Amino acid sequence: LKMGSNSNSGYDLSSATFSPDGRIYQLEYANKAVNNSHTCVAIRGSDGVVFGVEKAVPSALYEDYSNQRIATVADKIGFVFSGLYPDGRALHHYAVEEAISYNKSYRCDIPCEHLAERLSLYVHAYTLYGALRPFGCSIFLGSWSPLKGPELYLVEPCGSMFGYKSWAIGRSHQAAKAEVDEMNSTTKPVSELINEAARIIYSIRDEARDKHCIMELSWVSQATGGKHELVPENIFKEAEEFAKRALEESDDDDDDTARYQYYRLICFFHLIVVTSHTCISILLVTTVSEAVMDLNAIELQRISDLITDVNKRLGCTEREKSSLASEQKQVLFDLDKLLKESVALSNKVREKRLELENVRSMRRMYESRKQSYCEQFEKSTLKLQDADSVDISKSNIGKLRQPNCSEEGKAEIQCVLSELDNQYRQLLVYRQLLTEQEKNVEQELQFTKHNQDEVRSSTTILKNRTVAQVIRFRRMIDAEKQLNSSFDEKCLMLSDELAKHEFAHRDPNNAQALVAIRGSDGVVFGTQTTLPSNIYRDHGCQKIFTVDRRIGLVFSGLWTDGRALKRFADREATSYYNFFHSNIPCRHLAERLAYFIHEYSFQSVLRPFSMELCLGTWSPITGPEIYVVSPSPRISFQLWVIGNDYPPDNAELSRMNPAQIPVREEIQKAAKFLYSVRDESNDMHCRMELSWVSEHTGSVHQFVPEDEFMVAEAAGRRSPIILNF
Structure with a gap:
């Protein structure tokens, strides 16, 4: 179940809002809080109800009775919950108040079904208003009475209430349900179901993750007079020993089966090598046991070492393998997407740098042309100054009355003056063109600098996103749960992990x-x-x-x-x-x-x-x-x-x-x-x-x-x- 903030588009900000496909994401988050919590098993037998809870203690400094998830209402109803502990504790407080109110009104104990209905209505009310958040826990209610016999009800975060024969909630509810479905619990007494509940709790326990794990067992039955109470110490120890023996026998059977498969596979390949030069028909008549007997001590030791290495490599469970594979696939997909974005942005930066280099080369060319025009203008000015030394300006051309100045000299001077006038007009045109080109180049440079700043900011954002995703991936691999930042605005919202x-x-x-x-x-x-x-x-x-x-x-x-x-x-x-x-x-x-x-x-x-x-x-x-x-x-x-x-x-x-x-x-x-x-x-x-x-x-x-x-x-x-x- 993937419910990120980008795909929900704001439909998960309130439990009073439906998504376009008719879903209420806040309720799904509440169910996820239950599925990430401790596993609880409830089994209804022929003469009562048995509850089993797997409680993981974070530290050895905690008292064993801390954070008890098994409670009692009105001495006769068992109250067991999985999910957020404060929410379950608050609902237990409400259930006790309902039982007291019912007793004051009717002078009798509240029935289990009536309490389940009242509790489900109260839980459902917290899913109707945007100013409240749903309860992040599911609750088992169980009792026994001479009239109705054993009863078992489950109240979910959405407010629904169902009666069950047997059920499981929590982190390993799928595995526990598979175990519960195999037994016909309604025909067995609670004395046998206590051992089965302990066996289920021990079979779904993850020793690597839950180092300090405590099992809690309780029952309400005909033998207890209809009162809900914790299992006595001697019966609890017997159930615990039964669960440990069953777990060891199951591990031995699994090891024998795996070892037999390993021997069979290795012997098969060994016989292929040994008999390849003689007769391949030996493979068809030689059994696995005979093949193992024919091997010498060195080959048997080699096979044993290979089996040990395979066992070490296959140390994790199938569920962990599938979970790690899915997480690895998601991580590789996100990394591939991130690398594509990084390559695209790098290409964009490279193109902008080339454009900037072209503009700079054009500016250098314009500067060189401007310098050549200035040099030509200076040369023309020097020639004009030489001509002015003999006073041949336009205003004095008609006043030249020197006797040694012939008509050819006057014509030559007139040609020089006209040529200088043409060069001066060309220089003015060139100067105007250069001014316009400089303005264009300056505008292009400013635009290029602005684009470069945008590229730098985009690169910085990408780096930050890359670092954030790397941290996120490491935490995913290490199985460290982090809070979803898109739900930080209101404390009433349940995120993918917690509130x-x-x-x-x-x-x-x-x-x-x-x-x-x-x-x-x-x-x-x-x-x-x-x-x-x-x-x-x-x-x-x-x-x-x-x-x-x-x-x-x-x-x-x-x-x-x-x-x-x-x-x-x-x-x-x-x-x-x-x-x-x-x-x-x-x-x-x-x-x-x-x-x-x-x-x-x-x-x-x-x-x-x-x-x-x-x-x-x-x-x-x-x-x-x-x-x-x-x-x-x-x-x-x-x-x-x-x-x-x-x-x-x-x-x-x-x-x-x-x-x-x-x-x-x-x-x-x-x-x-x-x-x-x-x-x-x-x-x-x-x-x-x-x-x-x-x-x-x-x-x-x-x-x-x-x-x-x-x-x-x-x-x-x-x-x-x-x-x-």
Whole structure:
């Protein structure tokens, strides 16, 4: 599916606009966001429904339960989605509100079919208005009841709702659908379908692309009393072992088949060489096994080495081969087109240069002719001056009364004067012609210079386009997804890859560095703040705050956005306390902030928040917790680093295992991190802030005491940690 901005001609700028062929490109982009996301499988059995999700974790520093794509509505309905995580989370929030409203009105749980219809109408409403963008996710809803039995529904980004026996969505949905179609799931119990779901998830996994991949399994069935819940740990491990064994057996069968084909082909060609001088009929009666037995050890080793080399060369899957072939064909086509444009422009530049050289040669010829005319004029003037020395001008011709001047002399002088008059008139004509020719040449030169400037500008544009396309081709080959620049004007538009709110991540990555580390007995926050001048107060532009005395809040990015979200967090904490008469949990506050931030990515009149925010706390029940809230999802981390173009996925940080280190040691590590990224030449007025919330502080978030701060600062100056990003 190719939908570039040039071919769409503006029909993809709004979900309320149809193209001439009756398509809505915004909905197709939303479907593409689903197809580029994690794979989800839903299988309806005889006594329930099974859900399986392949969740790729970008880094080992993420908690395993982060970004869960399996949720529950009203305890009885399974909610599983694939696509943009914030969109799915917002739809889950709406589904919970619908279930609560239905329960208040009818005093019973909402049916799965009714919830699917309400959710599909809500999703469809976001495809009718130009001020909104479609949801970039698809949702599975499943339940079991004694009256209707197992039910499975799918809600798509366009708002359609269908019931299914089994289905798959996400990145590898085609391969998963092929696996699901082969089984008769409606006659099998969920105890067997759990193993099949795990096998499908493992069979479609790409180990090269998804290094940190986690499988999630859940079910709702008669055995669970109609409640949707995650699969128990023991059953999950059995399903995982079953999937691994099935995958190994499948790989062994494929290897045996391929190896047999290799041996057969190689032995065939070997026998052709061996028997070419004896009798070709041996090929017709000798079997493959006999041929292999006749080979000596050296030949068998040669065949084995050749098979190993072939296996290495055929290491990629057929799907990857076809994808690479199509990408290579497109790249070659674009390069060929670009080379043709470059050759045409080079020929045009060469023609303009030849024209300019011709004009210059004509000008040189005109200059030489002008110089010759000037020399002739000077010679004539000298002759005239010689004649004037005897006073034979026109006014004095009649006054010549010298006795020695004969009639022949007068006639000769008259001839000279007439000749000089003719030469003078010719010189005047030549001068006028030269003046006109010079004007024409100057006009041609100006026009040629203008054309040359146009050629230079066209060449510059072509060079820029060439560089941009080369970068684009490299990113295509490396499988790096880039945002389509034609959709940067409105945050409500889904491009070929993602929505514009991903650009909001650039400001936090360019801001000052912040670090949050979860230790064994607490959480440490560290930040460095660059003050524009010494006249600023030390606590100006503070980026570490406290919410509800127990929760630390630190952010990176636009300071005004962070301050606004801090005020919202205070209001949420106060509202929660007034309603429940207890302190707000850190996870609940992170979810409320995530919902609030996500609302700013749906409307074109609002811009996304350009910052990332971290919440941390410690309690005797849950222990230390860290949550990151950004323009996209809410994620739970063990360690978080942002700013100065440092991503959280770092090998040294992953090996550190901060969860086993006391919080007092983590203070020094945070200081070392901050000093390792400080630029002394640019950050002249830079100061460091450290805070913690731990068992030692009585679950109260506060700044690090002065004595421990001085020790940590000295350790950071003495031996900063060098990060190799």
